[in-house]
Amino acid sequence: MAELSPKDRLKIPRQHIPEQDPEIRKHNFNEVNLGYTPEMAMLEAQRCIMCKKPLCIAGCPVAVKIPDFIKMIAEGKFREAAAILKEDNALPAVCGRVCPQEEQCEKVCVVGKKGQPVAIGHLERFAADWERQNIGIQIPPMKEKSGKKVAIVGGGPAGLSCAGDLIQMGHDVTVFEALHDIGGVLIYGIPEFRLPKSIVKAEVEGLENSGVKFVKNYIIGLTETIDELLERFDAVFIGVGAGLPYFLGIPGEHLNGVYSANEFLTRVNLMKAYNFPEYDTPMFDVKDKNVVVFGGGNTAMDAVRTALRLGAKRGIIAYRRTEAEMPARIEEIQHAKEEGVEFMLLVAPIELIGDEEGWLKAVKLQKMQLGEPDSSGRRRPVPIDGAIEILPVEVAVVAIGNGSNPIIRQTTPDLKVNKWGNIIVDMDTMKTSKRGVFAGGDIVTGGATVILAMGAGRKAAKAIDQYLRDPDSWDRPKTEQVEVAQESK
Amino acid sequence: MNRIVEARFIGPEIKLFKIEAPKIAEKRKAGQFIIIRVHEGGERIPLTIADSDTSNGTITIIVQGVGKTTKHLNMLNAGDFVQDVVGPLGRPSHIENFGTAVSIGGGVGTAIAYPTAKALKEAGNYVISIIGGRSKEYVILEDEMRKVSDEVYPTTDDGSYGYHGFVTGKLQELIDSGRKIDFILAIGPIPMMAAVANLTKPYGIKTVVSLNPIMVDGTGMCGGCRAVVNDKTVFVCVDGPEFDAHQVNFDILTKRNKMYLVQEKHSLENFMCHYDNLFFSALNEVKEKV
Ligand SMILES: Cc1cc2nc3c(=O)[nH]c(=O)nc-3n(C[C@H](O)[C@H](O)[C@H](O)COP(=O)(O)OP(=O)(O)OC[C@H]3O[C@@H](n4cnc5c(N)ncnc54)[C@H](O)[C@@H]3O)c2cc1C
Ligand SMILES: Cc1cc2nc3c(=O)[nH]c(=O)nc-3n(C[C@H](O)[C@H](O)[C@H](O)COP(=O)(O)OP(=O)(O)OC[C@H]3O[C@@H](n4cnc5c(N)ncnc54)[C@H](O)[C@@H]3O)c2cc1C
Numbered sequence: 001m002a003e004l005s006p007k008d009r010l011k012i013p014r015q016h017i018p019e020q021d022p023e024i025r026k027h028n029f030n031e032v033n034l035g036y037t038p039e040m041a042m043l044e045a046q047r048c049i050m051c052k053k054p055l056c057i058a059g060c061p062v063a064v065k066i067p068d069f070i071k072m073i074a075e076g077k078f079r080e081a082a083a084i085l086k087e088d089n090a091l092p093a094v095c096g097r098v099c100p101q102e103e104q105c106e107k108v109c110v111v112g113k114k115g116q117p118v119a120i121g122h123l124e125r126f127a128a129d130w131e132r133q134n135i136g137i138q139i140p141p142m143k144e145k146s147g148k149k150v151a152i153v154g155g156g157p158a159g160l161s162c163a164g165d166l167i168q169m170g171h172d173v174t175v176f177e178a179l180h181d182i183g184g185v186l187i188y189g190i191p192e193f194r195l196p197k198s199i200v201k202a203e204v205e206g207l208e209n210s211g212v213k214f215v216k217n218y219i220i221g222l223t224e225t226i227d228e229l230l231e232r233f234d235a236v237f238i239g240v241g242a243g244l245p246y247f248l249g250i251p252g253e254h255l256n257g258v259y260s261a262n263e264f265l266t267r268v269n270l271m272k273a274y275n276f277p278e279y280d281t282p283m284f285d286v287k288d289k290n291v292v293v294f295g296g297g298n299t300a301m302d303a304v305r306t307a308l309r310l311g312a313k314r315g316i317i318a319y320r321r322t323e324a325e326m327p328a329r330i331e332e333i334q335h336a337k338e339e340g341v342e343f344m345l346l347v348a349p350i351e352l353i354g355d356e357e358g359w360l361k362a363v364k365l366q367k368m369q370l371g372e373p374d375s376s377g378r379r380r381p382v383p384i385d386g387a388i389e390i391l392p393v394e395v396a397v398v399a400i401g402n403g404s405n406p407i408i409r410q411t412t413p414d415l416k417v418n419k420w421g422n423i424i425v426d427m428d429t430m431k432t433s434k435r436g437v438f439a440g441g442d443i444v445t446g447g448a449t450v451i452l453a454m455g456a457g458r459k460a461a462k463a464i465d466q467y468l469r470d471p472d473s474w475d476r477p478k479t480e481q482v483e484v485a486q487e488s489k
Numbered sequence: 490m491n492r493i494v495e496a497r498f499i500g501p502e503i504k505l506f507k508i509e510a511p512k513i514a515e516k517r518k519a520g521q522f523i524i525i526r527v528h529e530g531g532e533r534i535p536l537t538i539a540d541s542d543t544s545n546g547t548i549t550i551i552v553q554g555v556g557k558t559t560k561h562l563n564m565l566n567a568g569d570f571v572q573d574v575v576g577p578l579g580r581p582s583h584i585e586n587f588g589t590a591v592s593i594g595g596g597v598g599t600a601i602a603y604p605t606a607k608a609l610k611e612a613g614n615y616v617i618s619i620i621g622g623r624s625k626e627y628v629i630l631e632d633e634m635r636k637v638s639d640e641v642y643p644t645t646d647d648g649s650y651g652y653h654g655f656v657t658g659k660l661q662e663l664i665d666s667g668r669k670i671d672f673i674l675a676i677g678p679i680p681m682m683a684a685v686a687n688l689t690k691p692y693g694i695k696t697v698v699s700l701n702p703i704m705v706d707g708t709g710m711c712g713g714c715r716a717v718v719n720d721k722t723v724f725v726c727v728d729g730p731e732f733d734a735h736q737v738n739f740d741i742l743t744k745r746n747k748m749y750l751v752q753e754k755h756s757l758e759n760f761m762c763h764y765d766n767l768f769f770s771a772l773n774e775v776k777e778k779v
């Protein structure tokens with residue numbers, strides 16, 4: 001391949017990822033994006049100008065060596081591309097699909113300054129998929145066995161990435177998961193059409209093949225406490241996620257037809273209610289019904305698009321700010337629109353109205369306008385006096401975020417948490433207030449992203465490794481610990 | 490997979506199981522429950538841990554066949570396996586020496602009340618148990634209750650056994666007779682629990698009920714099990730299942746439990762039909778052979 005000049009590279013248009021037709025996909029649960037062909041991937045990879053000081057790496061929470069892996073794709077060396085990704089990112093097939101790239105790596109890509117940024121996420125996904133489909137997920141090289149045992153609490157992205165790193169470092173790793181399946185939000189929250197469950201399964205199998213042990217149906221705090229784990233393990237990592245859905249605190253939330261997004265999505269994804277009655281878990285029959293979803297994040301988009309796929313007549317997003325403030329990935333908003341999701345902006349639900357038998361019939365919405373900026377700099381929505389709208393709906397899904405699950409903190413009184421119940425850690429090492437116990441992911445930050453949870457898991461793995469090799473380091477001043485942790489990288 | 494080591498009917502459609510689950514057997518306290526999946530693809534349903542045996546690592550559950558999952562479970566026998574069991578879930582019962590404690594069980598509710606009655610007895614209470622059923626064969630665990638109670642009163646709606654009438658009738662009788670009652674635990678169908686709550690409220694007797702909303706995960710993640718207690722939303726699986734009876738909004742609980750009536754009926758009919766087909770084809774095979 002002739003060496004292209006940066007100018008030539010900039011002339012190549014961003015390769016659009018093939019996707020299912022919206023009219024077809026809104027009736028099925030198959031993945032929306034179909035992925036690049038090798039030719040498209042190689043062409044897209046050539047758009048990267050291989051910056052000397054790649055800004056994109058700084059935009060990625062786990063500092064994936066972006067130009068290096070893209071170079072390999074450009075040269076058709078897909079196996080090598082996947083290997084480079086794996087050095088920093090334990091779940092590239094997942095992150096390539098669900099990272100908010102426009103806020104992270106792609107946001108700062110220099111090619112994006114004048115045109116569209118390099119499609120880093122699509123390329124990441126391509127390399128990971130290629131590996132899985134063609135040569136199987138490769139097991140990374142392992143260090144000699146250390147004889148130390150680590151318990152990981154929670155099988156979400158934080159726990160999985162921590163487990164993946166620790167096993168490579170030679171430790172004996174066991175993941176304890178409360179549910180009957182591994183993957184956390186990846187398995188019960190994010191729907192099949194955005195992240196096929198077979199991909200999560202393959203990643204988990206990859207970890208199993210590397211020697212990670214998985215114990216399902218095991219709730220730490222109840223089946224066994226953190227203190228008891230510390231008797232059988234040398235260190236513990238807590239990655240139990242956010243859990244505990246928030247409700248709106250308005251009248252009528254107990255009506256039948258009102259769901260939290262967690263419940264709505266869990267019934268469909270984890271319990272496969274869309275296959276009822278072949279699978280036993282029932283679901284409110286949304287066919288030909290009007291469904292409203294409160295919220296503007298990924299969770300809200302997932303819920304409303306799921307409702308359409310279940311046959312809903314109308315799928316409506318009701319959000320109290322404007323589209324510009326929506327935290328969802330741009331691609332998801334775009335896809336939702338293409339599929340016919342209606343957007344009602346600047347409205348806030350103030351009452352859910354039901355019939356005598358307790359079934360939801362309508363929602364009372366308060367219209368809002370943007371007022372003065374609040375402390376976060378975003379203009380705060382304020383109610384417009386008397387501007388009320390009644391929207392007839394049979395199903396309402398609340399997707400306004402999650403608090404922290406109480407089980408661990410109730411059963412581990414010496415673990416320090418903040419006023420929201422999030423575990424307090426040293427952000428450099430993810431150490432908690434309890435010796436030998438580390439934590440990361442949504443339980444520390446509150447609901448965030450897959451890649452941030454994974455980054456936290458990796459950071460903790462590094463510090464755990466350090467602690468296992470030198471337990472006295474726990475008490476040393478922080479600066480020293482960080483240095484050692486960085487050296488061991 | 491968890492192995493069933495013992496299974497026997499103790500009433501009509503009511504079956505007692507001992508299931509291998511050593512960790513749960515070791516950990517569980519009175520008032521806690523498990524979530525069980527009978528088979529892959531099965532629903533997750535909550536069942537109270539009636540008892541446990543740490544020496545052989547089993548827990549006891551008592552199941553009333555009311556719908557597809559419980560009826561399917563009740564077809565299993567010793568040696569069979571269930572897909573998975575997780576627990577112990579929920580907060581343990583609050584146990585102290587109240588003085589005189591009355592435990593009231595209606596139907597399969599007796600199985601749920603039993604472990605707490607036992608714990609109340611062990612804590613030094615004088616325990617009076619009222620165990621109700623539609624008719625004699627629905628009164629369950631009488632022998633077990635006698636072992637952990639100072640007095641036991643069976644009641645039947647049709648008068649075929651014990652006191653003729655509802656459990657509330659017997660309770661009213663005890664109150665009217667001037668018995669000093671310090672604590673009441675009432676577990677059974679929602680109308681029964683609501684009736685007990687109504688009855689004891691004017692007397693100011695501390696009354697606790699165990700709520701049975703529809704659950705999914707049982708860990709506080711989905712919010713499907715929410716109920717209204719003291720005008721506040723609670724998640725029964727992590728905040729309960731036991732609550733102050735005088736503060737529970739039973740009306741909301743009743744309505745929420747009807748959420749899937751149509752689907753449940755459909756599912757059960759499907760299942761029983763499938764089961765009947767299996768049965769008839771087996772029957773035909775036998776006939777052909779004969
Ligand atoms: C519907 C939805 C869509 C999303 N979409 C995106 C997206 O597009 N992009 C993105 O980056 N992020 C997205 N997110 C956010 C992202 O999924 C989370 O930030 C991430 O999964 C957090 O990872 P975690 O490992 O901290 O926790 P989780 O993924 O929540 O995993 C925690 C695990 O711990 C288990 N657990 C909990 N308590 C216990 C216990 N006591 N004992 C044992 N196990 C326990 C849980 O069952 C769970 O499996 C989405 C979230 C949701 C809900
Ligand atoms: C904390 C708790 C402890 C319980 N302990 C016992 C027990 O020890 N023995 C016993 O026989 N029963 C117990 N139950 C009730 C038992 O869980 C339900 O009877 C069972 O789930 C019904 O499932 P099904 O498929 O057989 O019937 P379905 O036909 O699906 O439902 C029948 C009725 O059961 C309830 N129900 C349905 N699905 C669920 C679900 N996923 N979770 C909870 N309730 C549901 C609804 O009210 C429904 O109308 C308990 C319930 C709770 C919440």
Ligand code: SF4
Pocket residue numbers: 059060061062063064066089095096099101104105106120121124451
């Ligand atoms: S992990 Fe996410 S942020 Fe990092 S390079 Fe990949 S897609 Fe971008």
Ligand code: SF4
Pocket residue numbers: 047048049050051054055056057066067108109110111118120
């Ligand atoms: S910033 Fe963009 S062009 Fe530069 S190396 Fe990263 S991906 Fe390539």
Ligand code: FES
Pocket residue numbers: 703704705706707708709710711712713714715724725726727
């Ligand atoms: S059953 Fe899901 S929160 Fe209680």
